Amino acid sequence: MTLTRLPTRRIGSLTVGAQGLGCLGMSEFYGATVETESIATIRRALDLGATLLDTADVYGHGAGEELVGRAVAGRRERAIVATKFGVVRPGPGVGAAVRGDARYVRRSCEASLRRLGVDHIDLFYLTRVDTEVGVEETVGAMAELAAAGKIREIGLCEAGPDTLRRAHAVAPIAALQTEWSLWSRDIEHRVVGTCRELGIALVPYSPLGRGFLSGAIRSPEQLEEGDFRRFGLPRFTPDNLPRNLALADRLVELAGELRVTAAQLALAWLHHRGPDVIPIPGTRHRAHLEENVDAAFLSLTRADLAAVEAAVPPDEVYGERWNEQSMRFVDR
Incomplete structure (x- = not known):
């Protein structure tokens, strides 16, 4: 484990560590949680310079x-707190609808500030684009929150190029959070270029393919009963997961040759995509956090990167990254 703090990146006016921490699994979705270890993991992340902490109002x-x-608490000045709103989630699923109207924006912000116990949110994201409300209304309301000092920067999630341009014309969009990993690369066609044209940082979620790219998941039976990968993600079904294992096995083999873990290699590949890319791998455990942070210090040659991409060709992935209902809320 390196003792060097992470280098920094920029998200609008914010200075963040080159890698953040996704906090989704600390409250639900991936099985049983232990709050004391989750809190210790967040605090260790701050010590290592992984200052971008990502959560959402619907998590738990x-x-x-x-x-x-x-x-x-007591470490606020060291943390860049990012949270998301917009998904309407009345029950146990991943969400039933999306709201982006101005009234909902304001109400969501106030509720998140109260739950977080902070006086401002550093990065406030719209989780999914509301197709019934123009993004101009949503971002306009977020800009009012920024002017009032309640948020510092505006972000969007899973937004396509046209939406990004419309939103950015209303107020500067600091970050786009979207799925990006070796087995989810569709944003490379148009989204990445649009973000770079507009100066929008890229914050990839699920950069380890929800744990799959670590090579540790061999069958759906390994996942706990309450793990949402068992019911919400086609790539983990009994039909698709066995066929996807060849990808993980090739990545594990290559990682062994390079004397790193498969998870580190997958994250390092993302870090080499550009200095505007800040992955947010999620974990509830300090040991995994430290393994992930070390990936930001790996230097890969062009030949290494080519070998990584050859090991996990996107056209050999079986199953969509979300189920059909969830994909309806992805704006492309």
Whole structure:
């Protein structure tokens, strides 16, 4: 484990570590959680310079934000707190609808501030684009929150090029959070170029393919009963997961040759995509956090990168990255 703090990157006016920490699994979705270890992991992340902490109002129906708030108490000046709103989630699923109207924007911000126990949110994201409300209305309301000092920067999630341009014309968009990993590369066709043209940082979520690219997941039976990968993600079904294992096996083999872990190699590949890329791998454990942070210090040659991409060709991935309902909310 390196003792060197992470180098920094820029998201609008914010200075963040080159790698952040996704906090989704600390409240639900990936099985049983231990709050003390989750809080210790967040605090260790801050020590290592992984200062961008990512949560959302729907994680644990608010419990995720409350946990992050407890973890950063007394350390607020070191943390860049990012949270998301917009998904309407009345029950146990991943969400039933999306809202981006101005009234909902304001109400969501106030609720998140209260749960986090902070006086401002550093990076406030719209989780998914509301197709019934113009993005101009949503971003206009977010800009008002920024002017009032309640948020510092505006972000969008899973937004396509046209939406990004419309939003950016209303107020500067600092970051786009979207899925990007070796087995989810569709944003490379148009989205990445648009972000770079507009100066929008890229924040990839699920950069380890929800754990698959680590090589540790061999069958759906390994996943706990409450793990949403068992019911919400086609790539983990009994039909698709066995066929996808060849990808993980090739990555594990290559990582062994390079004397790193498969997870580190997958993250290092993303870091080499550009200085405007800040991955946010999620974990609830300090040991995994430290393994992931070390990936930001790996130097890969062109031949190494080519070998990584050859090991996990996107056209050999079986299954969509979200189920059909969830994909309806992805704006491309």
